[in-house]
Amino acid sequence: MVDPVGPSASLSSTAGPNLxxxxxPVAQPEAEPAAASLVFGDRVELARAYAAxxxxxxxxxxxxxxxxxxxxxxxxxxxxxxxxxxxxPGVVGDIGSGAGLPGIVLAIxxxxxxxxxxxxxxxxxxWLNEQKQNLALTNVTxxxxxxxxxxxxxxxQLTARAVSAFSKLIPMAAPLVRSGGELVLMKGASAAAEIxxxxxxxxxxxxxxxxxxxxxxxxxxxxxRVIRARVP
Numbered sequence: 001m002v003d004p005v006g007p008s009a010s011l012s013s014t015a016g017p018n019l020x021x022x023x024x025p026v027a028q029p030e031a032e033p034a035a036a037s038l039v040f041g042d043r044v045e046l047a048r049a050y051a052a053x054x055x056x057x058x059x060x061x062x063x064x065x066x067x068x069x070x071x072x073x074x075x076x077x078x079x080x081x082x083x084x085x086x087x088x089p090g091v092v093g094d095i096g097s098g099a100g101l102p103g104i105v106l107a108i109x110x111x112x113x114x115x116x117x118x119x120x121x122x123x124x125x126x127w128l129n130e131q132k133q134n135l136a137l138t139n140v141t142x143x144x145x146x147x148x149x150x151x152x153x154x155x156x157q158l159t160a161r162a163v164s165a166f167s168k169l170i171p172m173a174a175p176l177v178r179s180g181g182e183l184v185l186m187k188g189a190s191a192a193a194e195i196x197x198x199x200x201x202x203x204x205x206x207x208x209x210x211x212x213x214x215x216x217x218x219x220x221x222x223x224x225r226v227i228r229a230r231v232p
Contacts, residue, residue: 027069029055035219036073039081039109046108046135051077053131054099061127063099074221076101079186080161082216082224084109086184090156091116093176095147096163098124102186104131106159107140114139116155120146147172154178161186166227167198174205177231183207184228191225206232 032048040047051072058064068076080102089112094103097117107115117128117140125144132140143150152175160169166185173183187194191212195202202210207229215224 027066029069030071030073033073033078033219033221035078035216035221038219039078039084043108043111047077047081047105049135050100050104050108050131053134058099061123063124063127077105078216078219078221079224080105081109082219083159083184083186083226086213086215086226086228087113087157089113091154092184093118093150093155093158095150095158095160095173095176097128097142100128100131102159102161104128104135104137104140107137108135111139115141116150117142118145118147118150120144147176150176152176155181157182157184159184159186165197166191166194167201170198170201170205170207174207174231179232181231182228183231184226187212187225187227189225191227195227202229208232 032051036047037044054064054072055069059066064072083102084106087106087110091114092106093116094106095118097103097119100117103115103117106113119125119128119142122144125142128142131137132142155177158173158177158181160173163169164172166187169183169185173185177183195210195212209228209230211228213226213228215226217223
């Protein structure tokens, strides 16, 4: 995204003292916005449990930084949840799943879709497995691998958030998707520019129907931008 969460899906940020040497005040978690019920419907309680666990343990585990707590719902959880309608029943991969954004969020929102969360870091794998168990997400499989190591052509769709520029994501992501499948990649305000910069990779991997979609503006939260592309 000019990634709203920076270069890592873990959402980590560095907190330090103020200019006068005093410590930063403790950030207060964001109150649940009304949009949460619209995005998650009758599964909003699961989203609340996930958010509460991130608030309670996310910073300690290095999954989120304290600066993310005041915008945890609007900039992260709902930001991910709004792409749920773009997914279809089948197998959806999430590479670099990190704290579970978007993989865990989407698994909550779409129980009719099977998700494979691909993450190389052991401590994040432990977190993802805990969320799978605690939230009873029977539609989630957690795999400790780098994207480059995952078997090719196994996924119907693939998503990623704050992993890399589109030009670098294409060689990692496109080979994992079946013929006729789709990339649904979360991006920031630079999404259109990333497509232009990825022209060579788009041609090499023969992607079609490459477009930017903007979601969530009607919910009163930060707009989610997605690059969609068809894998031939």
